[in-house]
Amino acid sequence: MKKFIIQVVVIALLAYMLELFLPWWSVAIAAVFGGLFLRSDANFWAGFCGIGAMWFSAALIIDITSSGDLAEKVAAIMHINETLLIIVTTLIGALVGGMASYTGSLVTRKKPAGAA
């Protein structure tokens, strides 16, 4: 369990740092890294929770501190409500994160490349 938590936290922090310089898909790099080097019993869920939590908290903080109601407007453009917009945002990040960390965990280390 401890291992899993460390894995989640590292993925979230690393993803946040990579995103300062790289496009949104750099979260996948962070998750692959977490899956590869910090294996746990639930590698998919590690990336899922790590990226999901990071995106969820970032979106929530922005939503709470913002002066206007842009999130509400964007939700209206997408024919959903604001809560659902935050959930969709979280799930998209989580899904990419989960699949990437799972992919990372499947890399068989110390074997010749290409021998899958």
Added chain:
Amino acid sequence: MKFFLSLFGTLALILFLDRSWTVGYTRIPPLGKFLDPLSGFWQNCEPNNHIGPEDLRVNGLKQKVIVQYDSLLIPHIFATDEEDLYIAQGFVTAQHRLWQMEFQVMAAAGRLSSILGPGPDNAFVEYDRRQRRLGLPFAAQNAAEMMIQDPVQKRMLERYTDGINRYIASLRYKDLPLEYKLMDYEPEPWSVLKCGLLLKSMAQTLNMGDKDVEMTNALKLFGKEMVDLLYPDPDCDIDPIVNNPGGWNFGAENLATDSREIAKGLVGINAAPKSNPDLGSNNWAVSGSRTATGAPILCNDPHLDTSLPSIWFAVHLNGPGVNVMGVSIPGSPGVIIGFNDSIAWGVTNAQRDLVDWYKITYQDVNRDRYLLDGEWKPAEKKVEEIVVRGGATVYDTVIYTHWGPVPYDRNFKGEEGLSDYAFRWIAHDPSKEATTFYKLNRAKNFNDFMEALDHYASPAQNFVFASVSGDIAIRIQGKFPVRRKDEGKFVLDGSKSSNGWNAFIPFEQNIMEKNPPRGFVSSANQYPVDSTYPYYITATEYEAYRNRRINNVLRRLNGITVTDMMRLQNDNYNLHAAETLPFLLSQLAIDTAALRDEGPEGIALIEAYRKLATWDYFNDKDSEGASYFQAWWDDFYPRLWDEMLEHPFSLARPSEYNTVKLLKENRISMFYDIQSTETRESLRDLVRTSFATSVARIQKWKEDRELSRVRWADYKDTYVRHLARIEALGYHVQHGGHANAVNASGRIHGPSWRMIVSLEKTGIKAYGVYPGGQSGNPGSYHYSDMLDAWSNGRYYRLVFPKRPEEMQPHMFYETDLNPREKEN
């Protein structure tokens, strides 16, 4: 194997979320990119009291430029070098309005489908083709070439362009305006040509009105006598802009008296886009002799689409030899309407026919040559390339003649008529308006004002002026062809060059007035001048109501204060209603006793009648009479002129003013009959039917909304809409007013900037407000922060310091633009 499946799945998911998809005609933004809280749209949500960066490096600057924002987010730009000033203006404007300025240019240039795709039924491609075929890019090219011949103008435009491009170059995806993220595209570099496109787009909005086709058809169907009765010229010369009988002492240009030849045959449906007749403006200046302080007061409110991001961007420019404030058009350098330390100026649209259509005779079906003065002249063919997002590029050949482009032919809306007519438009001519604004921004007195206007050709405007030294003036400035009587009203034979615009009114003979005895000058798009002015003037339509209300109020007032002027700009008195409603009510001759027996419908009619009879003619927010009158008129007016509307050939309705005049004089009884019925209707039948229909419509309106009252603000439903028509980014506003009232607020257009300037010797006092806000970002507090004040008739005092230090008490934040220490 499992690894590769998983890797493939992950990559596929990322690729899927990294691009946009179109479903039907809706583009779904790239979901991963768009929803990422660290770079997607969430980054456009500005926190409370968001302030911009303290320092920025901007390539090309020579010195540091100080940009101080006040609480409305109006930038006060202080530069020590003139070129730096315009770099900074370009940079700062782009910071707040980049998407809007580029989108407007794309629309003007006929490039919308490269962003939006072909659209439903190819609507965007057709829109783009029309812009190209009307010669908008051609006009902009002509303007841009002329502009860069003048070194001062060239420097201003190029540095402004540099500023915009420096900003664009600094952007990452995260920083892009929301609309780019939504529609999934990126800004391209700015250019001087784009400044030209904006100017021509303004000319298209304001100076492209014509009804030549409708008038030609009316002439052929009704004869000259009826045409003169229905569409008199001037339509109403009750209170012209300049009334100076006998004061026009100059040798006017003369043309041969033979009138020009009108093209033969009826002309089919007119596909030409019209300038919206509801777009107009007010401006006036009162002399110090009439004001409480003894200083002149200048007022201006241009009526345009009320859209977001707002049409105007307020700015204060302070540099060597210039200290000017007012509103700018995002994408165009300098201040367009405003004031400096010595003068103030404003504009309204000049109503003048600046469009003509010429029938072209081709030699054969190849259309390589056309007839002109007995010779077959070669036609120039220009291939327009229209890039369509997600579709094949469209190529369109446009023929250019001696007169200009031929917009409508066998390849484009030819079946709808106007086929093979060449389009002559004043805005196709090269011009150098940027010089005018450069000089107005620096003008010190009346002579400087006049000199600045000598460079101005299009779109023709009524320029109002006032100075701290006490002068007031108005000048109608533009490039106007010298016309013979009735010239310009009808489509013309294009085979003779003598049918063209062969002379223009010399600028010094344009209509103007300085310090008139009545102590004020004013304009509201009405007929411009008294009957002794030696040139023939015609236009699609003249304003008939606002102008008289303004003049009546100004004549009556004494010891005028800024508050009086605020009240006048927000005046909702509907003069059209005042002149029309008593007549309609007298024709209605309602029998309340009989109606009472008719149940709920009868009661509704009585109630409507009562509200109309007691209405004070003010289109205030809460007025119900205003709503009933509008519904009635909207039904009556087209019902009366059904002969025009239902005719297979395109015809124009007589103006509202002339309609009421002819009704009262009982001179149009032949039009009372409703074409679609067997019986022969009288005026009374028309009035009664339209009254009953309109009351029923209002009853339905109330039921649909479950409202017991039909308040004018609800019924009119002022809507400040987003430029790309994105519903969620617009606002419905509670606002009174009417196109025929001084507060000319309609549903989607109205006073786009209200400005009042008191030119006091102790310092200029200026007030302004517009329906929107300084930021173009829908996620900013300043996107719409002035909307509430605007709709309630409130103003902001504009802060106008001479030095950065004076800004301190008003400052929201400061951004310093610094030169690069070393350019690589």
